[in-house]
Amino acid sequence: xxxxxxxxxxxxxxxxxxxxxxxxxxxxxxxxxxxATSAFHKRMFDEAGVGPDDIRSVDDIVKLPFTxxxxxxxxxxxxxxxxxxxxxxxxxxxxYHTTSGTxxxxxxxxxxxxxDWKWVSEMWCYGFHxxxxxxxxxxxxxxxxxxxxGFWGAHYGTEKMGCLVLPSGNMNTANRVQLIDDxxxxxxxxxxxxxxxxxxxxxxxxxxxxxxxVKRLILSxxxxxxxxxxxxxxxxQWGAKAADTAGMTEIGTIMMxxxxxxxxxxxxxxxxxxxxxxxxxxxxxxxxxxxxERVVTSFGRTALPLIRYRSRDLVLKVPHTGCDCGxxxxxxxxxxxxxxxxxxxxxxxxxxxxxxxxIVREYxxxxxxxxxxxxxxxxxxxxxxxxxVREGFEDQWNAVAQRLQGDLSHNIEGLGIKVERxxxxxxxxxxxxxxxxxxxxxxxxxxxx
Ligand SMILES: [Zn+2]
Numbered sequence: 001x002x003x004x005x006x007x008x009x010x011x012x013x014x015x016x017x018x019x020x021x022x023x024x025x026x027x028x029x030x031x032x033x034x035x036a037t038s039a040f041h042k043r044m045f046d047e048a049g050v051g052p053d054d055i056r057s058v059d060d061i062v063k064l065p066f067t068x069x070x071x072x073x074x075x076x077x078x079x080x081x082x083x084x085x086x087x088x089x090x091x092x093x094x095x096y097h098t099t100s101g102t103x104x105x106x107x108x109x110x111x112x113x114x115x116d117w118k119w120v121s122e123m124w125c126y127g128f129h130x131x132x133x134x135x136x137x138x139x140x141x142x143x144x145x146x147x148x149x150g151f152w153g154a155h156y157g158t159e160k161m162g163c164l165v166l167p168s169g170n171m172n173t174a175n176r177v178q179l180i181d182d183x184x185x186x187x188x189x190x191x192x193x194x195x196x197x198x199x200x201x202x203x204x205x206x207x208x209x210x211x212x213x214v215k216r217l218i219l220s221x222x223x224x225x226x227x228x229x230x231x232x233x234x235x236x237q238w239g240a241k242a243a244d245t246a247g248m249t250e251i252g253t254i255m256m257x258x259x260x261x262x263x264x265x266x267x268x269x270x271x272x273x274x275x276x277x278x279x280x281x282x283x284x285x286x287x288x289x290x291x292x293e294r295v296v297t298s299f300g301r302t303a304l305p306l307i308r309y310r311s312r313d314l315v316l317k318v319p320h321t322g323c324d325c326g327x328x329x330x331x332x333x334x335x336x337x338x339x340x341x342x343x344x345x346x347x348x349x350x351x352x353x354x355x356x357x358x359i360v361r362e363y364x365x366x367x368x369x370x371x372x373x374x375x376x377x378x379x380x381x382x383x384x385x386x387x388x389v390r391e392g393f394e395d396q397w398n399a400v401a402q403r404l405q406g407d408l409s410h411n412i413e414g415l416g417i418k419v420e421r422x423x424x425x426x427x428x429x430x431x432x433x434x435x436x437x438x439x440x441x442x443x444x445x446x447x448x449x
Contacts, residue, residue: 005259005325005326006326006327007126007128012126012326012328012329013327013328016320016328019328020057020058022271023058023274024055024057024058024059026299027058027061027274027297027299028052028055028056030298030299030305031045031052033305034305034307035051035052037305038085038086038305039084040075040083040084041085041307044065045064047065048064048065050063050064050065058274061274061276061297061308064307064308066308066310067306067307067310068309068310069250069310072085072250073106076109083109085304085305086111086303086304087302087303087305088111088303092113093111093112093113096110096111097152097249098148098249099148099149099249100148100150108249110149110249110304111303112303113302116300116302116303116304117153119253119272119301120152120156120157120253120301121156121157121159121160122157123153123253123255123269123300124153124154124158124253124254125157125160125161126257127157127218127254127258128157128158128218129161130258130260130267131216131218131241131243131257133158133163133187133216133218134163135163137186137216138184138185138187138213139165139186140166140179140189140214141154141165141189142188142194142195142431143167143169143189144431146169148249149249150221151220153247153253154218154220155167158187166180166183166185173198174201177198177201178205180198180212180213180214181207187214187215188217189218189220190217190219191219191220191225191430191434192221192225192227192234192242193224193430193433193434194430194431195217195238196237197431199237209237210237211239212239214238214239214240215241216241216242216243217234217238218243218245219231219245220244220247220254221433222433223335223336223337223354224354224357225245225246225335226244226335226337227354227357229358229361229362232361233361243262245257245266246266246335246336248296248311250304250309250311251273251298251301251306255268255269255273256268256275258335259325259327261324263323263325263331264333264334265333266331266335267320267323268331268332269329270328272298272299273297273298274296275295275317276295276297276308277293277295278292278293278295278310289316289317289318290316291314291337292315292316293311293313293314293315294313294315294332295311296311297309312341313336313338313340314337314339315332315336317330317332317333318331318332319331337352337354338354338355344437346415349413353437355412356371356385356412359407363404365390365393365400366387366389367391368388368422368427368429369422369436370422370427370428370436370437371436372386372420372440373437373440378442381441383415384417384418384419384420385404385418385419385420386420387419387421387422388421388422388426388427401421402419405419
């Protein structure tokens, strides 16, 4: 019997009209539950003058107020340790996790019940199965297994599928490469940056990844998983196919995944989420093909209702018909395209780190890089890309730097981004989310010239 390409054949191919009806039904239930169990939501809905009875179809979602991370964090601070978002107390929860804390503030604390963990792993199964992972795969997790939720759900998802799970929480990079090789892992889960780091280590150790056992990489945690040049680099280094996924601690799992057809984007798991795209400034919805901020409503997590949560992620939604895999789930073209808050304002020009990465990764001579911003003469914003040169490319560097500088200036609105050489090994390396922007300007985001 041939295996279905879909994890959930019924919902993944549901006609759009039926899918929207299902979403409407589940939205109503989610709002009812949030209203009844979360003091945070009850107050928010009451203030907005809206209640469960106002939700009759998916279109009614716009009547509901947005939830923001700031409001959540403030509430957590005034109602420690978990805040009033949590619909269950710790006696009902079986696990505690946090966001990764890259923003520097206290991370969000989340609780989950046993039912929630079943759902969290189920979402990952959509992604793994959808990219061709099967029970006979050996799945390696280059992940620290700490309080950051990260790949925890993916671990349980692949266990559920019957794969052999290879954890590596306490290992350094060299030991991880060795284990992948020794045990013949067929799938590796990592952030895009760390997948590259593992590849570099393998090179130094003389381990041939291209000829090795790994056939698929499941990437998550950074926008780079959908940047074509970055992804190509990972795929070349490993001799394997790489698929992007994206999730967030606030929902506990992934809400989008790349199918085997790889349409240049990720399918949204629309039977479990409603994903709206809005103009981050006005809050108004934007249409297909227009970049905006994704707003997520999740149906699956009982301990933590999430209704119209402003993710700050930038996305561009296109209809499902752009992919020929047969799924009726719409697609985020280019995955997560960056963060609303990542945007750098340099001399009045908007600069997205992702756009710079997309160009830099076209240059195999660049090993690691950093985007550096500083203030010249106390007034003028300057921006440079510091590059470590890959071994074997040293002789060509001057010419490469000139070409790269021209490319950057041409593509980033003539801003005059400098390219500088950094000492080998001097730039930070990352296991989780890469932080490649170093902003030392006196006034960050200043628009003065
Ligand atoms: Zn598809």
